[in-house]
Amino acid sequence: MKALVAVKRVVDYNATILVKADGSGIDTNNLKFSINPFDEVAVEEAVRLKEAGMVSEIVVVSIGPAQAQDTLRNALAMGGDRAILVTVDGDVEPLAVAKLLRAVVESEKPDLVILGKQAIDGDCNQTGQMLAALLGWPQGTFASALAFKDGELNVIREIDSGNETVSLQLPAVITADLRLNTPRYVSLPNIMKAKKKPLATTTPATLGVDVAARQRVLKVEPPAKRKAGIKVGSVAELVAKLKNEAKVI
Amino acid sequence: MAHVLVIAEHDGAGLQAASLCTISASFQLAKAQGGEVHVLVAGGSARQAAEAAAKIDGVAKVLLAEGDSYAHGLAEPLAALVAEIGGGYGAILSPATSFGKNLSPRIAALLDVGQLSDIIGIVSADTFIRPIYAGNAVATVQSSDCVKMVTVRATAFEPAKADGGHAVIEAVSAAVPDARSRFIDQQLSKSLRPELTAARVVVAGGRGIGSAENFKTLIEALADKLGAAVGATRAAVDAGFTANELQIGQTGKIIAPELYIAAGVSGAIQHVAGIKDSKVIVAINKDEEALIFQVADYGLVADINQALPELCAELSK
Ligand SMILES: Cc1cc2nc3c(=O)[nH]c(=O)nc-3n(C[C@H](O)[C@H](O)[C@H](O)COP(=O)(O)OP(=O)(O)OC[C@H]3O[C@@H](n4cnc5c(N)ncnc54)[C@H](O)[C@@H]3O)c2cc1C
Ligand SMILES: Nc1ncnc2c1ncn2[C@@H]1O[C@H](COP(=O)(O)O)[C@@H](O)[C@H]1O
Numbered sequence: 001m002k003a004l005v006a007v008k009r010v011v012d013y014n015a016t017i018l019v020k021a022d023g024s025g026i027d028t029n030n031l032k033f034s035i036n037p038f039d040e041v042a043v044e045e046a047v048r049l050k051e052a053g054m055v056s057e058i059v060v061v062s063i064g065p066a067q068a069q070d071t072l073r074n075a076l077a078m079g080g081d082r083a084i085l086v087t088v089d090g091d092v093e094p095l096a097v098a099k100l101l102r103a104v105v106e107s108e109k110p111d112l113v114i115l116g117k118q119a120i121d122g123d124c125n126q127t128g129q130m131l132a133a134l135l136g137w138p139q140g141t142f143a144s145a146l147a148f149k150d151g152e153l154n155v156i157r158e159i160d161s162g163n164e165t166v167s168l169q170l171p172a173v174i175t176a177d178l179r180l181n182t183p184r185y186v187s188l189p190n191i192m193k194a195k196k197k198p199l200a201t202t203t204p205a206t207l208g209v210d211v212a213a214r215q216r217v218l219k220v221e222p223p224a225k226r227k228a229g230i231k232v233g234s235v236a237e238l239v240a241k242l243k244n245e246a247k248v249i
Numbered sequence: 250m251a252h253v254l255v256i257a258e259h260d261g262a263g264l265q266a267a268s269l270c271t272i273s274a275s276f277q278l279a280k281a282q283g284g285e286v287h288v289l290v291a292g293g294s295a296r297q298a299a300e301a302a303a304k305i306d307g308v309a310k311v312l313l314a315e316g317d318s319y320a321h322g323l324a325e326p327l328a329a330l331v332a333e334i335g336g337g338y339g340a341i342l343s344p345a346t347s348f349g350k351n352l353s354p355r356i357a358a359l360l361d362v363g364q365l366s367d368i369i370g371i372v373s374a375d376t377f378i379r380p381i382y383a384g385n386a387v388a389t390v391q392s393s394d395c396v397k398m399v400t401v402r403a404t405a406f407e408p409a410k411a412d413g414g415h416a417v418i419e420a421v422s423a424a425v426p427d428a429r430s431r432f433i434d435q436q437l438s439k440s441l442r443p444e445l446t447a448a449r450v451v452v453a454g455g456r457g458i459g460s461a462e463n464f465k466t467l468i469e470a471l472a473d474k475l476g477a478a479v480g481a482t483r484a485a486v487d488a489g490f491t492a493n494e495l496q497i498g499q500t501g502k503i504i505a506p507e508l509y510i511a512a513g514v515s516g517a518i519q520h521v522a523g524i525k526d527s528k529v530i531v532a533i534n535k536d537e538e539a540l541i542f543q544v545a546d547y548g549l550v551a552d553i554n555q556a557l558p559e560l561c562a563e564l565s566k
Pocket of ligand 2: 008123
């Protein structure tokens with residue numbers, strides 16, 4: 001079985017986000033970029049399936065600027081076999097990402113595509129579902145556990161009221177939630193090895209996909225700031241404030 | 250002029266609170282687009298929920314789709330249905346719940362349109378406000394797609410009033426695609442406490458709570474004293490103190506209660522993303538430098554092992 005994993009290069013989850021003064025977007029100068037945390041989980045899951053003998057090859061794909069090669073090398077160091085970079089500068093909307101991934105899926109013919117549930121920059125949570133729709137494949141979103149059973153894939157999904165299990169026929173699309181696994185640390189030897197693994201590049205034009213934006217960001221603003229509160233000295237004072245000042249209990 | 254379609258999440262008997270908030274967002278949008286609001290209720294047997302939807306003042310029409318394939322809210326058959334009946338609408342709204350997040354992008358791709366996720370405001374017929382970067386920035390986004398596919402953050406819109414209306418109910422159906430996904434089962438949390446996203450008061454515990462045992466005796470006890478819902482950080486869930494559906498934050502639930510009490514929570518941005526719109530935030534943490542104090546209205550620097558029992562006792566007075 002072949003697995004394809006989509007990984008996005010995003011501003012690191014620990015970075016402090018500052019909005020540009022002119023409202024045109026986020027100031028990404030000097031910010032650290034990393035693999036999207038959910039995608040790291042997706043790669044880890046594919047590697048574990050390979051270690052368990054379920055998967056024979058892992059292809060990792062990213063859509064982004066040339067620097068996304070680092071993100072792909074990171075995924076290769078975790079255990080990916082081969083990488084494909086679709087080079088695009090600037091933001092690509094989830095629908096266009098899904099169309100690019102569909103084109104890659106059509107040539108690579110994987111049995112399983114694993115994405116993260118959400119990219120932590122745009123917080124869209126769309127691409128996996130869109131890709132599944134475009135391919136006409138079943139989807140197992142927000143997955144916290146996978147198990148193969150009688151040729152089908154059982155997916156435990158995190159839903160608002162608890163957990164849900166669905167069974168999917170392959171090929172299928174999975175989106176990973178954080179509790180699916182804990183990604184491994186990449187070792188130095190594996191980082192060195194990853195440098196020699198194949199990394200192919202292509203473009204939207206070669207894949208025949210129109211990535212023109214459908215949405216225009218008119219402005220980006222900092223969120224409303226909560227006004228600074230006070231420290232209370234004791235539990236009794238806290239209860240008094242909540243009763244008499246805030247009037248919430 | 251274009252009508253707005255709301256995909257309702259329901260439990261067979263009535264609509265979920267998040268659906269009512271989505272319907273109230275749809276009223277704003279329908280006004281901007283100059284059309285009516287229609288509500289789709291799909292399920293194994295969904296007539297009762299459809300009747301509840303028809304009673305909402307302002308809803309012009311309820312579309313009822315009944316069939317076994319819709320029984321468990323699977324995205325594959327539902328998306329096929331909406332793609333067939335939804336193309337003529339100016340906008341299609343779903344709640345930004347696990348149901349809507351799973352379903353809506355699948356419909357969008359079938360209709361070849363983009364989606365605006367988790368909107369918190371409507372500026373005009375084609376322009377919406379949504380948080381990005383875990384709520385560290387807020388974007389105003391204009392869509393050029395013919396159908397505006399939108400998921401709605403419930404806490405940003407008041408629930409629509411569930412009475413006063415009498416919409417017509419119209420049965421709809423569509424060819425069901427070959428089922429390649431199957432519902433197996435659900436493990437639902439059984440709790441008598443208020444639902445986390447709708448509760449007036451929420452008490453949440455973080456890693457500082459220390460154990461599942463303490464989570465019960467400290468957090469749940471305080472919640473019960475206050476008639477509150479219980480929440481948690483990702484670290485508390487990962488440590489096995491409590492269930493995953495209680496996680497609040499960027500990847501958990503978004504809440505906006507009147508009172509939010511965080512105990513043993515450090516205040517990571519991914520957690521704060523889910524609580525920022527609470528009216529009053531209380532933080533109890535032994536580390537006076539904890540980030541949570543930067544967003545708290547009332548901070549108490551204390552050890553929770555003493556402070557929480559003391560708080561319960563004080564509330565009993
Ligand atoms: C992509 C991504 C998404 C994420 N999404 C979420 C999310 O949705 N929700 C979420 O919560 N997190 C999320 N996280 C995790 C987040 O970054 C933090 O790791 C997490 O919120 C920390 O939880 P915590 O505050 O319970 O634990 P910690 O950060 O370990 O804080 C524990 C706190 O308890 C205090 N404490 C300890 N003992 C005591 C005591 N006896 N008395 C008083 N105080 C005490 C400590 O001083 C400390 O401040 C996400 C992370 C990533 C990378
Ligand atoms: N530019 C990209 N390159 C590779 N994968 C992506 C890209 N954008 C999104 N994805 C994948 O889609 C998932 C969901 O992203 P989103 O829909 O943008 O929240 C991510 O976790 C990735 O797995």
